[in-house]
């Protein structure tokens with residue numbers, strides 16, 4: 024059975040330990056309902072929010088974007104921005120809201136993000152990233168980390184990445200998640216930028232040799248816990264998984280506590296589905312919709328008997344007027360029938 028999650032803020036060493044495995048920040052995907060589900064599946068894995076822009080928080084006053092459930096700990100807030108003063112204020116707000124870590128996005132290539140001069144384009148300006156991070160560190164009592172690429176456009180990653188890590192770590196950042204491919208800022212959609220530029224895991228690994236004191240997580244294209252364990256064995260301090268963790272949360276997260284953290288039993292997707300029922304009921308009682316919760320649960324049985332019927336029941340019925348948490352039990356019955364067949 025999934026153990027109780029962590030309803031208290033985590034200390035720095037606990038967060039660093041949690042960073043052995045993390046679920047990547049993903050816009051529209053890793054919202055608080057998704058993170059609550061992931062936390063039921065793994066007690067220790069570090070979870071990241073979707074990117075929240077510093078201007079939205081500081082100029083737009085959108086502090087509701089910081090809301091999260093206390094059981095999500097350890098949880099990191101990802102910020103986007105490029106103005107040191109604004110990012111410092113956003114980091115202060117995030118830490119005050121109770122996040123365990125503040126992460127700066129230097130990896131996201133979407134048009135919207137480029138237009139605000141933040142995200143992956145900042146790989147071209149490590150001095151500005153260093154300035155932003157120094158300001159954030161000054162303002163934040165919790166650790167400030169960076170998620171980056173190995174380079175952008177026609178940059179030479181072998182030259183750019185060590186220079187980037189040297190300058191940003193000199194500003195005080197000790198932990199990085201490196202998406203091990205370039206971003207091409209012209210001509211590729213954000214989605215293509217997650218698949219088309221080739222992966223180069225060897226370069227971030229060489230960075231571990233150059234900067235042994237830094238905590239480096241590798242990200243990009245990692246699809247199983249076997250692969251995650253292999254990367255840790257090679258010398259990475261952490262592994263960050265995005266799409267596979269979202270689409271197949273049970274595959275990645277049910278065994279994570281035992282295999283990656285050496286602590287705790289495996290979680291059971293059936294029990295986790297049932298634990299989501301009171302959560303969904305609370306969400307509906309406060310004016311939300313069932314589908315806002317269940318859309319993140321569609322992959323819960325992926326790769327297992329019953330996966331298709333589970334997905335079908337939830338995707339066809341959760342958005343109907345009046346749909347309630349009992350739909351989850353109904354879908355589970357169909358899964359259990361399929362498993363017994």
Ligand SMILES: Cc1cc2nc3c(=O)[nH]c(=O)nc-3n(C[C@H](O)[C@H](O)[C@H](O)COP(=O)(O)O)c2cc1C
Pocket residue numbers: 047048049050051052073074101128129130131170202217242243244245263264265266267
């Ligand atoms: C739907 C989606 C949204 C994403 N949003 C963000 C984001 O807000 N911030 C960020 O740093 N990366 C974002 N990413 C990139 C992921 O964090 C990750 O770096 C990328 O998907 C590669 O990892 P993967 O191959 O394990 O998915 C997003 C990826 C996806 C699929």
